[in-house]
Amino acid sequence: MHRKDGYVLIILLIAIFVMSIGLLVAIPVWETQIQREKEKELIFRGKQYVEAIRLFQTKHPGSFPKSFDELVEEKCIRKLFPDPMTKDGEWNIILPYSGSSSRRRGATTQTNKILVVPQSALSSVQNPQIIGVVSSSTKSSFKIYLEQETYDQWLFFYGQDPQSMPEIVYYGEDERD
Template identity: 30%
Template sequence: MVILMAVMAVMLTVAVQTVSFQKRRENEEELIFRGNQIVEAVRLFRSRHGRFPSSLVELARANPRVLRKIWSDPITGKPDWVPVFLGQEGTPVGGGPGGGAPPTPTPRPGATGGAPPRAFPRTDATGPVVGAHSRSCETSIKVFNGRTRYCDWKFVFNPQATPGGGGRPAPPPSRPGGGPIGPGRPRGGGSEPPITP
């Protein structure tokens, strides 16, 4: 009897870990999908307004609409995306007409010698928004663009990515058997039709 209960406890622990692991993987796929939605919204905003948005809120409130709403970050569970500004942390500067002037670098107070100061400290960064990343710096299961922490998964519109400055983001991730994953998308094998109300 004791052995049976011990075996059942071990099996239950393994099942819970498997479910938790699968949920995290699904959240990572959702993070990629939603990040790419923000990139596409930045691209549409720039093409319609001739400039980059000044904030994620402006991106969500744009008329005509380019983003239904600021989706919750699936890792944190809140709509607390960190904006990535033009020229910040390796993003391209001089994105062509309407790109706006790059922000002026702000050195850290007290930085005098040694390593050069970061030009765009996260707390002081301003300027045109070209993308976003997660606020969570947890280690990911998936490696995305060579990065293993969610806060390093940058979703950035690059107007120089394609000839002619189209800068389309990478297509949303897809499951081996089907279509993209995300809000309003089927989650099963990917081949079943979407559920309509």
């Protein structure tokens, strides 16, 4: 009877070992799948903000929201979506760039630049005009979105031309001409 008990224990240990190896193989696959789902969600949420800003523009031609709360108050977006790629859910905000190089000989020229401001610093920007959002995560992505490979380069803004990516100027960085 004792010999039989020993075999059962060995078979049980082998079964646990095989299941452990199966889990070790499955966990990276699950992590990859979760990351890909988050990427899809990031694109969906980013486009929701772009659509909300477009609706705001329709209601208030020539002006952009100064805060996300304005989008909710004006019923342009049903709720504020957090950034799915960060733990705190804070987006970086995209504002039109109005640096010194945009004026030449008294005329305003179109520059292909945007200003990226952390959501927490938006209150320190004078007269902000929100045109979009971008993730604050600097992690590399699985998906390449508009030829960009990190989440902080996946831009979602009103008037975006997928064929022409703007130069990004980060809030607090001095512009170097």
